[in-house]
Amino acid sequence: MAQSVFDFGMIGLGVMGRNLLLNMADHGFSVIGFDKDSTKTGALESAATPGTTVKGVAELATMVQLLQSPRKLMMLVPAGQPVDDVIESLIPLLEKGDVVIDGGNSHYTDTVRRVKYLREKGIHFMGMGVSGGEKGARTGPSIMPGGDKAAYEKVRPMLEAISAKVNNTPCVAYLGTEGAGHYVKMVHNGIEYSIMQLISEAYALLQHAGLDNDRLHQVFKTWNEGALQSFLVEITADIFLQKDDKTSARLVDVISDKAGSKGTGKWTSQDAMELPVAIPVIDTAVAMRTISAYKEERVEAAKIYNKPVASFNTDTETWIKQIHDALYFGVIISYAQGLAMLHQASKELKMEIPLPEVVKVWRGGCIIRSTLLEVYMKAYSASPDLPNILLNKEVANLIENALTNTRTVVAQAAQSGIAAAGIMSALGYFDAYRTERMPTNLVQAQRDYFGAHTYQRTDATGSFHTVWGE
Numbered sequence: 001m002a003q004s005v006f007d008f009g010m011i012g013l014g015v016m017g018r019n020l021l022l023n024m025a026d027h028g029f030s031v032i033g034f035d036k037d038s039t040k041t042g043a044l045e046s047a048a049t050p051g052t053t054v055k056g057v058a059e060l061a062t063m064v065q066l067l068q069s070p071r072k073l074m075m076l077v078p079a080g081q082p083v084d085d086v087i088e089s090l091i092p093l094l095e096k097g098d099v100v101i102d103g104g105n106s107h108y109t110d111t112v113r114r115v116k117y118l119r120e121k122g123i124h125f126m127g128m129g130v131s132g133g134e135k136g137a138r139t140g141p142s143i144m145p146g147g148d149k150a151a152y153e154k155v156r157p158m159l160e161a162i163s164a165k166v167n168n169t170p171c172v173a174y175l176g177t178e179g180a181g182h183y184v185k186m187v188h189n190g191i192e193y194s195i196m197q198l199i200s201e202a203y204a205l206l207q208h209a210g211l212d213n214d215r216l217h218q219v220f221k222t223w224n225e226g227a228l229q230s231f232l233v234e235i236t237a238d239i240f241l242q243k244d245d246k247t248s249a250r251l252v253d254v255i256s257d258k259a260g261s262k263g264t265g266k267w268t269s270q271d272a273m274e275l276p277v278a279i280p281v282i283d284t285a286v287a288m289r290t291i292s293a294y295k296e297e298r299v300e301a302a303k304i305y306n307k308p309v310a311s312f313n314t315d316t317e318t319w320i321k322q323i324h325d326a327l328y329f330g331v332i333i334s335y336a337q338g339l340a341m342l343h344q345a346s347k348e349l350k351m352e353i354p355l356p357e358v359v360k361v362w363r364g365g366c367i368i369r370s371t372l373l374e375v376y377m378k379a380y381s382a383s384p385d386l387p388n389i390l391l392n393k394e395v396a397n398l399i400e401n402a403l404t405n406t407r408t409v410v411a412q413a414a415q416s417g418i419a420a421a422g423i424m425s426a427l428g429y430f431d432a433y434r435t436e437r438m439p440t441n442l443v444q445a446q447r448d449y450f451g452a453h454t455y456q457r458t459d460a461t462g463s464f465h466t467v468w469g470e
């Protein structure tokens with residue numbers, strides 16, 4: 001048998017697997033990767049930094065044989081059946097005590113099932129979210145592991161070495177039991193959908209005021225130097241400058257408006273409904289991607305409803321500032337909804353998700369990293385069990401400062417007929433959340449009227465039913 005020399009093994013040498021493995025090698029780990037496609041194993045070796053130990057193989061058994069015991073390996077393959085297929089191929093090759101990590105975007109319920117299945121065989125299984133895309137995987141991603149704590153301790157030094165750092169603190173931490181790592185990554189992606197939707201609405205509102213791509217670049221670049229500093233605002237500024245290879249246009253102008261998705265946003269909405277917890281901005285972001293796919297119907301509807309709309313009176317600089325504040329408001333609410341979901345899920349699903357650690361891990365390396373998360377980190381460090389970040393005083397001040405301009409933008413968008421469902425939803429959620437007595441007493445009355453569903457009273461305990469209308 002060949003000598004077992006490698007520290008870590010990777011299954012799936014696509015975008016994420018290849019780059020994460022090269023990152024490990026850059027940090028001094030000897031690594032080996034498996035992919036059925038030999039062009040990918042070759043690409044892995046040729047992309048390695050000189051002096052690092054990187055090997056690609058086209059046989060899974062060869063890779064497993066060459067790993068030091070207890071073996072540590074990760075798969076970065078598409079979620080769903082491919083993960084189960086890889087697990088089945090690995091089982092006969094592994095020994096008790098080996099550690100297997102699923103670093104893809106698996107649904108947490110699958111991870112819970114797999115943790116149990118492999119535990120019965122003495123194999124440690126960990127579901128782990130990774131965020132940062134291609135570049136992040138190569139240079140320092142945000143890493144969200146959960147599940148088997150003993151397994152985490154075995155791979156912790158390596159994960160800390162390869163992760164992004166903020167003020168020398170690694171953007172990785174143990175985020176809870178069973179499927180918690182993948183649950184946190186799912187909610188991360190829900191927030192990602194939400195912020196991307198809000199940015200696209202800001203883009204539409206700015207375009208309506210006549211800003212061209214160069215001006216849009218400048219606006220987003222300036223925003224990225226202030227309170228809105230974040231990865232998504234930064235890349236948005238870049239996007240407006242990108243030229244198309246085929247035409248003289250800017251690339252953004254020739255990209256189809258049908259948005260794709262792989263499912264994590266939808267899962268976030270579905271799971272929020274199950275808990276239940278209200279995350280309407282994330283729900284709206286998912287819905288807007290869905291509407292975007294109905295292109296032909298939208299074209300028909302545009303013909304029917306394409307009436308002139310009210311024009312703006314506001315001067316452009318004021319409008320830009322108002323949109324800045326509306327976007328900032330929406331971003332605050334997006335994180336608030338995602339984190340409220342994690343708070344509730346942690347209790348309901350008994351996953352013990354530490355919110356201060358989640359925010360710490362999201363501050364660097366991931367797609368939703370932003371300066372705002374520093375404020376959230378302070379808030380959760382002071383009150384780790386905060387049910388909703390909107391109850392924090394510092395966040396309340398940020399909301400208060402952005403609120404008037406948000407209301408103006410929502411009113412102006414509504415009057416002008418510009419679709420801004422995400423910003424509107426953020427404001428609607430906020431106004432409901434801060435309402436001491438909602439009009440839902442009437443909903444209760446209606447439910448009892450037509451279905452004898454009973455209601456509770458404000459002046460007595462217990463359930464009541466009325467024979468209405470008699």
Ligand SMILES: NC(=O)C1=CN([C@@H]2O[C@H](COP(=O)(O)OP(=O)(O)OC[C@H]3O[C@@H](n4cnc5c(N)ncnc54)[C@H](OP(=O)(O)O)[C@@H]3O)[C@@H](O)[C@H]2O)C=CC1
Nearest residue numbers: 012013014015016017037076077078079082104105130133
């Ligand atoms: N791309 C991104 O920005 C991010 C992706 N993710 C997640 O990471 C995972 C991987 O994504 P990504 O790297 O982008 O995907 P890619 O499509 O680039 O790579 C997937 C790899 O998995 C391999 N593969 C597919 N099916 C099997 C199988 N049954 N057995 C063994 N290998 C298999 C493919 O091999 P081959 O093609 O040779 O058959 C390919 O090398 C996904 O879950 C994704 O959602 C997470 C964060 C960010």
Ligand SMILES: O=C(CO)[C@H](O)[C@H](O)COP(=O)(O)O
Nearest residue numbers: 131132260261262263264367
């Ligand atoms: O996990 C990710 C980033 O964090 C992936 O890029 C994910 O695929 C994005 O989701 P979608 O394709 O649905 O937009």
